Amino acid sequence: MEKAHAVPFESANIPAKQSKFRHTWREYKKSRYLLLMLLPVLVWYAIFCYGPMYGILIAFKDYSPVLGTWDSPWNNFAYFDYLFNQSPEFPRILKNTVIISGLNILFGFPAPIILALLLNELRISWFKKMAQSISYLPHFFSWVVLSGIVFLMLSPSTGPVNYVLGWFGIDPIYFLGDTRYFRFSLVITNIWKEVGWGTIVYLAALSGIDQTLYEAARMDGANRWKQTWHVTLPSMLPIISIMFILSLGGILNAGFDQIYNLYSPAVFEVGDVIDTYVYRQGIVNFQMGLTTAVGLFKNVVGITLVLGTNYIVKKMGQEGVL
Incomplete structure (x- = not known):
């Protein structure tokens, strides 16, 4: 017993x-x-x-x-009633914000992932460090400084971008003064500023991948592309999903600093967003209650998107933020 x-x-x-x-x-x-x-x-x-x-x-x-x-x-609820039922500006501003933020997520979110994968393939150590340092350097400058550089680069008369376009017989384009090109200019310049900084997280994720997985893939005859597709990206998926959830939560933050320093009355129709509207109404017109209502609306939408996306990502078997 x-x-x-x-x-x-x-x-x-x-x-x-x-x-x-x-x-x-x-x-x-x-x-x-x-x-x-x-x-x-x-x-x-x-x-x-x-x-x-x-x-x-x-x-x-x-x-x-x-x-x-x-x-x-x-x-x-007078302010909310005014925003959603009476304001002539708010529907246009909300539309601009969603479009610009959506384009930033569509093109800006994959950019640091692609750059991290490219940097990871570099075998010359000093060149890899130099390329990474150059890529994330713009992140440390404010848009007050960078806007001057952007104006010079995209100037229709003296800018090098239009100078190169002239080689191909293309007439000068006023990127920051034409409603057809302003949003495109915002997305490209935002990627230029933040892509290097975003790679830091993904390079850290890449450094943590078990190297025996690559050895097994090579033994099975996988080339570099197949190793990236079947080993690297699946290993990065948890951190990618977390970063995507956080990015989607800020979809109503189109980037006040960038837009305020680059836009002009000529592109208000496509460039005026919630943050610039809040600045105008709150700081200039002293409508504190109205701007607080707008800010509360932004936060409610943001937390709803974070919780909703987090739920979907966890249902798909990935890690969430909560």
Whole structure:
């Protein structure tokens, strides 16, 4: 007959939930110094990120600086009614935002993946490092600086881009002043600025791929293209799915800095977006309640897209962000 294992009296009488609580408390106690280092960050977020959320009330009130946020009268969703039913500008602005953000995701999202794959194929170490450094250098400059470079490069009279087009008999194009080319110019310049920085995440993912998978693929006769398709991309899929979820959550963020520094009244029809509208109404016209309502709408759409995309990605067997 097998002997029954003796169970300590104390642990036998401790409920499961209480035992789990004690275990968790011991883990926290062991990591108390790490948690203490984290405390300033938590305080910063509480004060500067969660504290200002009190201002969301302005979207539902006829805000008066004299009365303050809490004492201002409720407006029965007047700002939301104006945006969706009465505003002559908001439908056009929403359309422009979705189109520009959609184009940025369509062309800008795969760009760092492709560049990371190309850099990964380079075998000359110094050339690979130099190419990567040059590619992510524009990320560290603000659009205030880069807009001047873009204006010079795309100038219809002195810009090198139009100079090259002239070799092929193409008349000068005013890329930043013509509604037909403005969105295209935004997408290309945004890729130029951010593509190198985006490769950092994907290069890190590439460095973590098990090299024995490539050896097995080579033994099976797979060339470089088949290795990329059947080994590299599937191994990168978890990080690609996470980055895609985060990108889709910002679909109503078309890039205020870039557009504000590059657009002009000539392209308002296709270039005016939610962020520039918020700047005009909130800072210039001091319509704080209206712009708060717009910001709240953006955030609700963003979190809905993140949660929805995260659910779909997890159903497909990939890792999500939640």
